[in-house]
Structures are given as C-alpha cells and as structure tokens.
Amino acid sequence: xxxxxxxxxxxxxxxxxxxxxxxxxxxxxxxxxxxxxxxxxxxxxxxxxxxxxxxxxxxxxxxxxxxxxxxxxxxxxxxxxxxxxxxxxxxxxxxxxxxxxxxxxxxxxxxxxxxxxxxxxxxxxxxxxxxxxxxxxxxxxxxxxxxxxxxxxxxxxxxxx
Amino acid sequence: xxxxxxxxxxxxxxxxxxxxxxxxxxxxxxxxxxxxxxxxxxxxxxxxxxxxxxxxxxxxxxxxxxxxxxxxxxxxxxxxxxxxxxxxxxxxxxxxxxxxxxxxxxxxxxxxxxxxxxxxxxxxxxxxxxxxxxxxxxxxxxxxxxxxxxxxxxxxxxxxxxxxxxxxxxxxxxxxxxxxxxxxxxxxxxxxxxxxxxxxxxxxxxxxxxxxxxxxxxxxxxxxxxxxxxxxxxxxxxxxxxxxxxxxxxxxxxxxxxxxxxxxxxxxxxxxxxxxxxxxxxxxx
Ligand SMILES: Cc1cc2nc3c(=O)[nH]c(=O)nc-3n(C[C@H](O)[C@H](O)[C@H](O)COP(=O)(O)OP(=O)(O)OC[C@H]3O[C@@H](n4cnc5c(N)ncnc54)[C@H](O)[C@@H]3O)c2cc1C
Ligand code: FES
Ligand code: FES
Numbered sequence: 001x002x003x004x005x006x007x008x009x010x011x012x013x014x015x016x017x018x019x020x021x022x023x024x025x026x027x028x029x030x031x032x033x034x035x036x037x038x039x040x041x042x043x044x045x046x047x048x049x050x051x052x053x054x055x056x057x058x059x060x061x062x063x064x065x066x067x068x069x070x071x072x073x074x075x076x077x078x079x080x081x082x083x084x085x086x087x088x089x090x091x092x093x094x095x096x097x098x099x100x101x102x103x104x105x106x107x108x109x110x111x112x113x114x115x116x117x118x119x120x121x122x123x124x125x126x127x128x129x130x131x132x133x134x135x136x137x138x139x140x141x142x143x144x145x146x147x148x149x150x151x152x153x154x155x156x157x158x159x160x161x
Numbered sequence: 162x163x164x165x166x167x168x169x170x171x172x173x174x175x176x177x178x179x180x181x182x183x184x185x186x187x188x189x190x191x192x193x194x195x196x197x198x199x200x201x202x203x204x205x206x207x208x209x210x211x212x213x214x215x216x217x218x219x220x221x222x223x224x225x226x227x228x229x230x231x232x233x234x235x236x237x238x239x240x241x242x243x244x245x246x247x248x249x250x251x252x253x254x255x256x257x258x259x260x261x262x263x264x265x266x267x268x269x270x271x272x273x274x275x276x277x278x279x280x281x282x283x284x285x286x287x288x289x290x291x292x293x294x295x296x297x298x299x300x301x302x303x304x305x306x307x308x309x310x311x312x313x314x315x316x317x318x319x320x321x322x323x324x325x326x327x328x329x330x331x332x333x334x335x336x337x338x339x340x341x342x343x344x345x346x347x348x349x350x351x352x353x354x355x356x357x358x359x360x361x362x363x364x365x366x367x368x369x370x371x372x373x374x375x376x377x378x379x380x381x382x383x384x385x386x387x388x389x390x391x392x393x394x395x396x397x398x399x400x401x402x403x404x405x406x407x408x409x410x411x412x413x414x415x416x417x418x419x420x421x422x423x424x425x426x427x428x429x430x431x432x433x434x435x436x437x438x439x440x441x442x443x444x445x446x
Contacts, residue, residue: 002168002169004169021167021168021169021213022163022164022165022166022167023163024163024164024200027163042162043162043163043204044162044200044201044204044205045197045200045201045264045268048265048267051267057241057267057270058266058267058270059267059270059271060197060267060268060271062200062204063196063197063200063201063268063271064196064200064271065169065196065200065215067169067171068196068215068217112266112267115266115267116266130352131266133265133351133352133353134264134265134266134267134268134352134353135265
C-alpha cells in the first residue's frame with residue numbers, strides 16, 4: 001500500500017529514502033541502503049542475525065519497521081570499527097579466537113555483544129552465554145564466541161584503564 | 162516472512178491516537194507498541210491488521226512512577242526498563258528477576274509491559290505477575306477511562322477485557338511491604354523461550370507462620386491465575402518442607418491444563434514447589 005519518505009542516520013551518515021510502510025528495517029538497510037552486513041535469518045525475532053543498534057540499544061531489525069527509525073540513529077556491523085584500517089576489539093577477538101565460521105550469525109553477535117559489554121564490561125562466561133542466548137550460531141558451537149568475547153572485554157577494559 | 166500490506170499511522174498526541182483507534186478499530190486497526198509480538202505474528206501471517214496505529218511517538222507514555230503504595234507502568238515502558246533500582250522494596254527485586262526470563266536482550270529493549278498484557282499470552286511472565294499480585298489496568302478510549310482488575314482483565318487464550326477501541330493506558334501494581342517473601346520459577350526448553358510452566362509465590366510470614374500467601378500459575382491454563390485451594394492450606398501454619406510439598410500437590414490437583422502434554426502437570430507442580438521453597442527460604446530437594 002503506502003510508502004513514506006524517511007530520514008535517519010546510519011553509521012554516522014544521514015540518509016533520506018522512500019520506504020514501503022510494511023518494510024522492516026533489515027530489508028531497508030540491505031535493499032535500499034546496500035548495507036548487506038546485517039543478515040536476515042528467520043524474520044520473526046528468534047535467530048538474532050538481524051540485530052542492530054537503534055540509538056545505541058540492540059534491537060531486532062526484522063521486528064522494527066523502517067518507518068519507525070525515522071530521525072533515529074542506527075549502527076550496523078559496518079559501523080562498529082573505529083576506522084577502515086582498525087577493527088573493533090570484538091571483531092579482532094572474533095578473528096583471533098575462531099569466533100566465526102560461515103559468518104552468518106556474526107553481525108548479530110557483534111552488535112548484541114557491543115551493547116552488552118557497555119553495560120557489563122567485566123562479565124563472567126555464564127553472563128556472556130546468557131547475553132547471546134538469543135543469537136543462534138549453527139557453526140562454531142559457541143565456545144569460541146564466548147572465548148572471543150571474554151578476550152574482547154579484557155582488551156576493552158585495558159584500553160579504558 | 163514479510164508482513165502483509167497495511168496502512169501506517171503515527172499520531173503525535175494521545176488524543177489523536179484515541180481518535181484514530183475509535184475510527185479504525187472497526188476496520189481492523191490495531192495499536193503497535195513494541196511490535197515484538199505483533200510484527201512476528203504479521204510476518205507469519207497469523208495477524209493481518211489493515212491499520213497500525215504506532216504509539217511509539219507519543220510523549221510521556223514511558224513513565225514508571227512510584228506513589229500511593231503503587232508502581233505505575235505506562236504503555237511505552239519497555240521490559241528492559243523494569244529494573245531493581247527503579248522500584249522500591251521486594252517488588253523491585255521480584256520484577257527484576259522476572260524480567261530476565263522474558264525473551265532476549267534485543268527484544269526486551271523494544272517490547273513493552275503493557276503490550277504483553279494486551280497480548281495476553283498464557284505464558285507471559287508479566288501476565289502472571291499481574292494475576293498473582295492483583296494488578297489494575299487502565300483502559301482509555303474516546304468514550305472515557307475505566308479501571309479493570311486482573312481477575313476481569315484476562316478472559317482466555319490471548320483474550321482480554323479491552324474493547325477494540327481501547328488503549329491500555331497503564332498498569333498499577335501494589336508495592337510489597339518490606340519483609341514480604343517471594344519466589345519465581347519457570348521451565349522453558351531454551352533460554353528466552355516462552356515457559357512451559359511458570360509460578361510466582363508471594364508470602365508473608367510472621368512468628369514462623371504464614372499470614373498471607375498468593376500462589377500464581379502461568380503457561381498451563383488458558384490464562385494465568387491464583388490457586389486459592391493451595392493458598393488456603395498454608396495460612397496459619399509453619400511453612401515446612403512437608404507443608405509446601407502438600408500445597409504444590411494440591412495446586413496440581415486443581416489445575417485444568419489446556420493441552421494434554423503429559424509433562425505439563427508435573428512441570429507445573431515442580432515450578433510451584435520451587436517458588437514456594439524460595440519464598441519460604443527453605444531448601445526443597
Ligand atoms: C523471540 C521472542 C521471544 C519472546 N519470548 C517471550 C517470553 O519469554 N515471555 C514473554 O512474555 N514474551 C515474550 N516475547 C514477546 C514480547 O515480550 C513482546 O514484547 C510482548 O508480548 C508484546 O509487547 P509489545 O510491546 O512488543 O506489543 P506489540 O507486539 O506491539 O503488540 C502486541 C498486541 O498487543 C496490542 N497492544 C500493545 N500495546 C497496547 C496498548 N497499550 N493498548 C492496547 N493494545 C495494545 C497490539 O495491538 C497487539 O495486538 C517474545 C518475543 C519474541 C520475538
Ligand atoms: S532475522 Fe531478525 S531475529 Fe532472525
Ligand atoms: S558462524 Fe556460521 S552461523 Fe555462526
């Protein structure tokens with residue numbers, strides 16, 4: 001039926017575009033803005049692959065309409081690294097610890113964990129497991145993801161000290 | 162897995178939202194709050210509203226107020242906003258614990274408490290809390306405002322006393338007096354899933370005997386409710402392991418599960434027994 005023109009900030013850049021009102025934010029990011037780092041698995045909230053940050057809080061991009069992101073700031077996996085040369089500590093730790101194989105779940109893992117480590121900079125392994133309990137990975141078996149997260153948390157604490 | 166087409170409305174004031182709801186409810190119009198139940202239901206095509214009235218842009222609906230011995234939760238208070246720090250006394254600790262059982266972090270940042278009540282899933286944790294503690298809902302429409310008690314609010318599987326043109330404008334929960342004891346347990350197959358059985362128990366114990374007790378069960382019948390026969394058993398007696406076991410067994414005998422899953426009654430009894438034991442502060446193997 002209807003479409004709306006929306007303006008929003010994605011990874012620090014202002015965008016203006018048409019969005020069908022029934023389109024979810026995940027399809028808008030991928031299809032309209034070409035930011036294909038955000039992955040879509042189930043499109044009903046259970047797999048976590050589509051997780052992005054909306055005004056700094058992790059949300060499911062498949063369960064928020066694109067029109068609802070009007071005037072808000074979205075961070076996707078493409079926006080996590082501080083510069084084109086450097087990786088975010090979580091990304092670096094995922095590389096070093098085999099935190100990914102096919103990489104389908106990785107964008108959602110990273111965005112979920114980014115918010116989690118901001119709230120909880122010194123987590124236990126158990127807390128990390130709970131934090132990613134809504135992110136399904138079919139390849140790595142989670143142990144290496146948890147190990148990567150513990151290492152990233154350590155690196156981020158040291159950098160902040 | 163995409164929602165079917167609909168018209169989208171983003172009112173800027175509550176008056177505008179109520180007017181839209183009055184106009185569009187008869188034409189399959191619905192409120193969109195956190196969207197964490199409605200949007201997946203639309204993606205799965207089990208819900209097909211023709212109009213969505215998005216309340217996320219309305220100012221002042223995300224308030225969490227304490228006063229008058231009550232906690233008041235506005236319609237845009239997200240699950241994640243319910244934290245121990247924001248609610249005084251035992252109620253704060255209770256709600257904090259319950260919050261952690263609802264879905265996962267990125268769903269809790271968006272989904273709302275009032276949305277859970279309006280959705281009335283029999284396994285919803287907030288619905289169990291409201292049914293057990295005796296919450297009161299405020300419904301608002303162009304026709305006026307009314308209060309709905311928990312006993313009248315939940316009317317069956319995903320059915321409430323809300324009329325189609327009514328906005329759930331808030332929820333009031335009584336604060337719990339210092340020293341009130343409670344326990345909450347649920348069983349779900351995976352972290353963050355809806356529960357297979359959940360129980361909340363609140364108890365006042367003085368001089369070693371139970372003065373008052375509320376035992377709630379969720380996810381077993383078509384709506385959450387209290388279990389008066391089991392509650393009555395506790396009053397005036399010392400909460401020993403033996404008494405708590407008896408109460409849980411009595412509770413099980415009074416349940417009318419909506420499905421014939423053979424594990425359900427046993428799970429329900431186990432959750433009630435554990436919640437009772439936590440409330441009484443005793444170990445129950
Ligand atoms: C993967 C996943 C796991 C989940 N696990 C759990 C769980 O374990 N426990 C649990 O309780 N929930 C769970 N949920 C659901 C979640 O808690 C939802 O947030 C909640 O059920 C609905 O709240 P909402 O604000 O998202 O409402 P919406 O999805 O926006 O709306 C739900 C319904 O309520 C109506 N509605 C909403 N607000 C109002 C209002 N103010 N007035 C009138 N009508 C209104 C809508 O019209 C709609 O019919 C889960 C969801 C997902 C996706
Ligand atoms: S695609 Fe959004 S949670 Fe699976
Ligand atoms: S790395 Fe393949 S799904 Fe997680």
